[in-house]
Amino acid sequence: MSAQTGRWIALGLILLAGPIAASAGDWEALRQEAAELSKQGKTAQAVAKADEAVRAAEQQFGNQHANVASALSALALLHASQGGYEQAQPLYERALDIRQQALGADDLLVGESLSRLALLHYSQQAYDKAEPLYQRALDIYERKLGPEHPEVTNILQILSVLYDLQARSAGKETLYQDVLTRRERDLGPKHPAVAAALEGLAEAHQAQGKSADAEPLLKRAITIREEATSASHPGLAESLSRLAAVYESQERFADAEPLLERAATILKTALGPNFPGLPALLERQSTAVRKRGDGARADALAAEAKRIRSLLRGTAQASPAGPPTPNAR
Numbered sequence: 001m002s003a004q005t006g007r008w009i010a011l012g013l014i015l016l017a018g019p020i021a022a023s024a025g026d027w028e029a030l031r032q033e034a035a036e037l038s039k040q041g042k043t044a045q046a047v048a049k050a051d052e053a054v055r056a057a058e059q060q061f062g063n064q065h066a067n068v069a070s071a072l073s074a075l076a077l078l079h080a081s082q083g084g085y086e087q088a089q090p091l092y093e094r095a096l097d098i099r100q101q102a103l104g105a106d107d108l109l110v111g112e113s114l115s116r117l118a119l120l121h122y123s124q125q126a127y128d129k130a131e132p133l134y135q136r137a138l139d140i141y142e143r144k145l146g147p148e149h150p151e152v153t154n155i156l157q158i159l160s161v162l163y164d165l166q167a168r169s170a171g172k173e174t175l176y177q178d179v180l181t182r183r184e185r186d187l188g189p190k191h192p193a194v195a196a197a198l199e200g201l202a203e204a205h206q207a208q209g210k211s212a213d214a215e216p217l218l219k220r221a222i223t224i225r226e227e228a229t230s231a232s233h234p235g236l237a238e239s240l241s242r243l244a245a246v247y248e249s250q251e252r253f254a255d256a257e258p259l260l261e262r263a264a265t266i267l268k269t270a271l272g273p274n275f276p277g278l279p280a281l282l283e284r285q286s287t288a289v290r291k292r293g294d295g296a297r298a299d300a301l302a303a304e305a306k307r308i309r310s311l312l313r314g315t316a317q318a319s320p321a322g323p324p325t326p327n328a329r
Contacts, residue, residue: 027060046078077116089120108140147179183197192224237270244260254292
């Protein structure tokens with residue numbers, strides 16, 4: 001089973017078992033039965049039970065009620081988890097239409113329907129159909145949940161990957177420029193969410209080979225994080241690492257090395273001396289130091305990275321395997 005299929009199944013279980021918008025009778029019980037059947041791997045029975053839940057919800061609430069949309073979405077997710085995209089699409093589209101009419105175009109559940117339908121198109125590589133749906137969902141989530149909410153971050157990452165898959169660096173650049181403009185307007189120029197947008201825009205510039213344009217954006221992001229967070233915040237380490245990467249691409253190792261050292265120090269302080277992200281950072285620092293001619297220090301950094309990797313491998317091998325997760329892949 002593919003990772004994408006596993007994601008559909010996980011989403012389906014969450015939505016099937018999730019809370020409902022209003023009290024109900026038979027339809028809720030049917031949905032719970034469908035959830036249990038799906039957990040047991042009895043997909044055909046789960047789909048049949050979820051279909052019953054839709055009909056029961058229609059009888060209880062009428063065809064245009066928000067609970068009917070929830071039942072439709074649950075049924076659609078079950079179909080999608082098994083690759084039944086043709087069956088899932090009209091169900092998603094009807095759920096979206098009901099939610100827009102019943103709840104309003106800006107409701108969070110409308111955002112959920114948009115993102116689920118977008119994921120369906122994304123899974124079929126219909127990126128041109130997925131993109132505008134994700135954009136609408138992003139707008140709703142940013143306004144309703146705030147720019148730092150995980151759902152906002154998730155959709156931004158998906159859109160970024162979508163543009164990468166289409167080799168549309170300019171599309172990514174426009175995406176983050178729009179996000180930056182909105183966040184500066186709504187949150188002010190020194191909010192940490194503005195720093196994240198600056199980093200996304202810088203990454204888009206780098207993807208087009210415009211590292212000179214990326215540098216001032218990352219410097220501004222670092223300044224914002226220094227003023228808005230503590231000196232040992234992991235987010236600051238990420239910003240420093242990003243700027244170092246720009247200098248590395250320009251072979252400006254003397255400029256990159258102190259940034260990498262500072263980033264490594266922050267991670268050690270905030271997350272511990274054996275944090276899994278440290279070895280890669282130390283190896284980059286080792287390369288930068290070696291380029292400046294300090295071989296002894298470079299060797300010491302490389303040895304520290306090797307020690308941490310060895311320790312992490314030993315810890316992973318010593319850890320007992322947990323119980324298998326059904327349909328995880």
